[in-house]
């Protein structure tokens with residue numbers, strides 16, 4: 001096992017910088033997920049760690065040792081790709097042991113390691129098959145077997161579940177997590193799927209346009225996003241953002257929404273809002289922080305439902321505030337339809353105040 005450190009790691013293609021001097025410290029045995037939208041630089045970062053992509057500047061260290069100039073095969077890492085990259089003409093056993101045979105590992109040792117790897121991944125009965133005789137999930141397991149058998153210091157995964165259907169993806173996600181708890185090898189896992197990121201990671205690294213927006217454990221990303229980007233990216237449906245003016249009178253501080261409805265800021269949070277009195281700010285509210293109430297109050301909104309989506313456990317009710325689409329996640333209301341007036345409470349202890357100039361979440 002090993003730690004992995006990225007120091008001012010940069011990738012540029014001629015004048016075009018795709019990875020902007022990122023710093024990241026990954027502890028021995030940690031499961032780190034790089035998440036972000038397509039094109040944000042996740043694969044490029046992973047491939048620089050693997051040695052499959054040249055490093056423009058900065059460095060990659062594995063267990064404190066600079067590996068910039070080492071070949072992929074010299075870095076003691078194993079990588080699993082989205083497309084599995086299995087050899088179609090080789091059996092499962094030969095695919096898994098390919099790397100060991102290449103390194104002229106002894107037959108007895110290969111057999112022993114194959115047996116153990118197949119057991120861990122539940123592949124014992126499939127060892128004689130060819131990849132085309134396997135399901136997508138089984139192929140993915142073979143690809144993992146090929147990485148696992150080498151007993152590397154670091155596992156790198158690039159969107160390994162993206163080609164699987166939704167149900168299998170959840171199952172494989174659980175298997176990867178179980179595998180890591182049994183064999184806690186340092187792992188860097190790339191995905192664009194925030195649910196995968198949240199469920200798998202010890203810490204999530206949110207990337208945007210070649211930069212790191214935030215590094216934090218999943219719960220913290222959800223409750224304390226550092227930037228508007230993270231606030232909007234983590235959570236489904238995503239956070240609602242309102243242009244709001246902070247207003248104060250003798251009694252209290254409130255936020256005024258674009259349709260002139262106001263919500264009062266609770267006493268515990270006035271210190272955060274007060275310095276921004278009179279200013280145009282952005283306020284973020286998660287869909288789950290709305291709830292239906294019978295009576296109007298100082299922290300309620302009057303709305304009229306647009307689209308209503310009953311999901312069973314809860315209901316997504318869409319509505320508009322000054323023409324802006326807003327979505328709320330409500331307790332199920334049997335028979336709730338579009339065009340129904342509702343009074344919604346906003347949990348003001350949970351709203352986020354965002355500085356529109358920097359897009360940073362304050363407080």
Ligand SMILES: Nc1ncnc2c1ncn2[C@@H]1O[C@H](COP(=O)(O)OP(=O)(O)O)[C@@H](O)[C@H]1O
Pocket residue numbers: 013018036037038039040041042043044045
């Ligand atoms: N060979 C290349 N030349 C120029 N730009 C590239 C090259 N390879 C990747 N890029 C750019 O680098 C950025 C990051 O790509 P990538 O790391 O694949 O993103 P992700 O894996 O997050 O989807 C993208 O904007 C992509 O267009």
Ligand SMILES: [Mg+2]
Pocket residue numbers: 042043044
């Ligand atoms: Mg990618």
